[in-house]
Amino acid sequence: xxxxxxxxxxxxDETTVKCLMSHPMDxxxxxxxxxxEVIPAHFIQEVVCKVKGTVVMKxxxxxxxxxxxxLSFKFKGGAVGDPIEIAWTDNMGESQSATxxxxx
Amino acid sequence: MIDxxxxxxVKGSLAAGAVVGAGLMAPRxxxxxxxxxxxxxxxxxxxxxxxxxxxxxxSDRIKIKAPDIAENGAVVPVTVETxxxxxxxxxxxxxxxxxxxxxxxxxxxxxxxxxxxxxxKMAETADVIAVVKAGDTxxxxxxxxxxxxxxxxx
Numbered sequence: 001x002x003x004x005x006x007x008x009x010x011x012x013d014e015t016t017v018k019c020l021m022s023h024p025m026d027x028x029x030x031x032x033x034x035x036x037e038v039i040p041a042h043f044i045q046e047v048v049c050k051v052k053g054t055v056v057m058k059x060x061x062x063x064x065x066x067x068x069x070x071l072s073f074k075f076k077g078g079a080v081g082d083p084i085e086i087a088w089t090d091n092m093g094e095s096q097s098a099t100x101x102x103x104x
Numbered sequence: 105m106i107d108x109x110x111x112x113x114v115k116g117s118l119a120a121g122a123v124v125g126a127g128l129m130a131p132r133x134x135x136x137x138x139x140x141x142x143x144x145x146x147x148x149x150x151x152x153x154x155x156x157x158x159x160x161x162x163s164d165r166i167k168i169k170a171p172d173i174a175e176n177g178a179v180v181p182v183t184v185e186t187x188x189x190x191x192x193x194x195x196x197x198x199x200x201x202x203x204x205x206x207x208x209x210x211x212x213x214x215x216x217x218x219x220x221x222x223x224x225k226m227a228e229t230a231d232v233i234a235v236v237k238a239g240d241t242x243x244x245x246x247x248x249x250x251x252x253x254x255x256x257x258x
Contacts, residue, residue: 027225074216078215
């Protein structure tokens with residue numbers, strides 16, 4: 001079960017992908033409001049986006065991306081039913097991936 | 105009593121061992137992540153570390169969509185798009201954040217449209233800078249965002 005939500009929509013000759021990931025994105029500089037202890041850095045460092053199994057975009061992030069990250073991108077071509085795969089890896093070595101089909 | 109303490113100590117050192125182990129293993133899992141650039145505390149170091157240079161030509165062909173005033177610096181929506189040709193990457197910088205470089209998007213496939221949209225944290229009122237690599241040239245543009253409540257510390 002993955003917590004990545006993906007929407008991929010074909011409009012004309014362009015596909016727009018929107019996705020939401022579930023992640024705390026702690027930058028290691030915030031303190032717990034009760035314990036006053038620093039919350040250790042825990043954030044997504046890499047996101048790889050694939051269309052029909054081919055990597056189209058690689059992203060690298062710092063802890064400066066907001067909690068529960070939103071990512072949207074566009075590409076030309078694509079057909080209804082083509083699989084879009086989004087996979088992330090964080091600084092603690094955890095990873096997640098999800099796949100969705102392009103819709104019209 | 106002594107034995108109980110000894111047990112605790114053993115457990116403690118095992119846990120510590122696990123943490124150290126994870127630390128040693130970690131870099132292998134994401135060797136591509138550019139620590140020098142993303143942990144840099146100034147823009148020239150971040151840009152040079154990521155893109156090989158900190159000089160970029162200002163271009164109004166880069167459009168940055170972000171709010172004029174962000175009430176909550178923890179979630180500032182930013183969209184960058186450009187009609188420049190041959191774009192291979194877009195990077196987003198929040199000029200006054202502790203680590204200014206927020207995200208870099210590398211377009212691996214020529215089918216990619218030079219467009220990205222995400223949400224970033226901003227510590228205080230500052231320029232959001234977008235750096236676009238097109239061919240061998242770096243271009244940039246900036247948009248000021250007024251931040252009412254900072255979204256990085258606390």
